[in-house]
Amino acid sequence: MNLEPELATPHLVLGGAKSGKSVFAEKTLLAFRPPYIYLATSQVLDEEMRERVREHRMRRQDFWDTLETPYQLVENLLELRHENRPVLVDCLTLWLSNLLLQETSDPKRSVNKLTEALKIVDYPLILVSNEVGAGIVPDNPLARQFRDLAGWANQSVASVCRTVTFIVAGLPVRLKQEPQ
Numbered sequence: 446m447n448l449e450p451e452l453a454t455p456h457l458v459l460g461g462a463k464s465g466k467s468v469f470a471e472k473t474l475l476a477f478r479p480p481y482i483y484l485a486t487s488q489v490l491d492e493e494m495r496e497r498v499r500e501h502r503m504r505r506q507d508f509w510d511t512l513e514t515p516y517q518l519v520e521n522l523l524e525l526r527h528e529n530r531p532v533l534v535d536c537l538t539l540w541l542s543n544l545l546l547q548e549t550s551d552p553k554r555s556v557n558k559l560t561e562a563l564k565i566v567d568y569p570l571i572l573v574s575n576e577v578g579a580g581i582v583p584d585n586p587l588a589r590q591f592r593d594l595a596g597w598a599n600q601s602v603a604s605v606c607r608t609v610t611f612i613v614a615g616l617p618v619r620l621k622q623e624p625q
Contacts, residue, residue, distance in 0.1 A: 456610065467536070467573055481532070483509050
């Protein structure tokens with residue numbers, strides 16, 4: 446009897462802001478056996494973000510270990526190889542934002558490194574990312590650069606993920622599912 450979920454990983458979960466993508470990803474990962482690792486890419490720079498982080502932590506139970514990784518996501522994913530612990534990354538767009546604002550980084554190179562790492566991870570992995578390209582064209586160059594980077598990154602990551610789900614109004618729409 447197979448107790449593991451039917452969905453093959455890596456699994457990319459996409460959606461708009463407050464679409465339910467993080468809740469869906471967390472519930473999906475619970476189909477695997479604990480303990481779980483939560484790779485948090487956010488940086489708490491203000492009270493509003495502090496509240497968002499608090500809400501996310503309250504949803505998760507004691508069998509989650511959180512590792513804050515605003516910049517070193519790829520390195521952390523590679524370090525977790527051979528541990529066979531289910532991992533949730535939340536979220537890729539915050540990671541991209543962090544890299545974009547760091548003058549010494551090359552976000553496209555980092556995304557290329559991520560897609561290569563996703564090909565060799567040996568543990569259940571779910572990644573969350575925002576779909577940011579469905580709205581209006583941003584009015585400033587940095588916002589347009591971010592939107593374009595996020596769209597390209599989502600395409601790159603989706604191309605190597607075995608499962609891709611789009612969340613709309615809390616409802617999952619399966620875009621891609623390879624056999625396990």
